Amino acid sequence: MKAKNYPKQLKELRAEMTKVNEAIMGNLNDFFRISNQIGEVKDKMGLAHFDPVRESQMLKEIHQKNKGPMPNDLMKRIFKEIFRASVEEMDVGTRSRLKVKRLPNAKDLVIRVNGIEIGGEKPILMAGPCAVEDFDQIYITAKGLKELGIDILRGGAFKPRTSPYSFQGLEEKGLKMLRTVADEFNMAIISEVLDTRNVSLVAKYADIIQVGARNMFNYSLLKELGKIRKPVMIKRGLMATIDEFILAAEYVYIGGNHEIILCERGIRTFETQTRNTLDITSIPILKNETPLPIIVDISHSLGRKDIIKPVAHAALTAGADGLMFESHHNPLAALSDSEQQLDLGEVQELIEYLNEYFQFSTVN
Ligand code: PEP
């Protein structure tokens, strides 16, 4: 094709524009270099990245100094966009400086509990009743689960209930029952701590301490858990963004406890068919952004058990390091969450189904 023969003037103007483009690019790079440094200083001082007062001051200065020919409102629009992008970049910078951030080529964090590797090659299963109710209940359920290859026993002794009139848990009595049963069947225990006053009590009996969804934003509790030397599993808050979830883990990490597991358990949306909406996308995002093991709670995500198989499959396919689900030897008699707890036959069915696709890690 024949090259177009543009008039000399257009060629010159274009060449001039290319030079200006390069100058703008250089200036923008200077701008972002400085704004990223401001972001770092602000992070150290604990200040917010976006400062509306400073922004309007800068826009006023620009307005006063603009000699045209670009009209002021257009100039303002462009600068506003640059400021917005710089705040976004500051946020990216902050995230990249987090201690729980995955470094390039970093290995996954593997947490070892009672001979079980969480975050290792094979996924794991954690199961047990919503709450410890009495010795027979936890004994029969744990025995059945162990026979099905489950090595981590869950059970709440401190229960975060919506109604103060609902069963609140057996507290230390429940923890003792869990310990006795877990020792008999060589299982590890995961149990929830509700507040700072009970951290050492729960840590005395449990092998993994659970922070429930309602407490993901409880920074005093997270700080306290940073001081202990037992793995902590943090559940995603009901209304928490993925970034807020990661920051909750950062609290525990900088407190000195690096053994952190993240648990996706669904978030609140307008959907009513499930108890929460399981955010499958958080699994690969959290895996990319942190080296921490990710467990998916398929019981509290759903609040129902008829669709548990495909959802469990999806969670593991998305990269989860394991699943948590609730199981009770007699769900109809359960004191909490009876509609979502699997009986032992249902657990067997679920495991048989999953075994066709996945190999789980077991102790013996
Ligand atoms: C639980 O796992 O016992 C529980 C109460 O779940 P969540 O905190 O996710 O609601």
Ligand code: MN
């Ligand atoms: Mn429950």
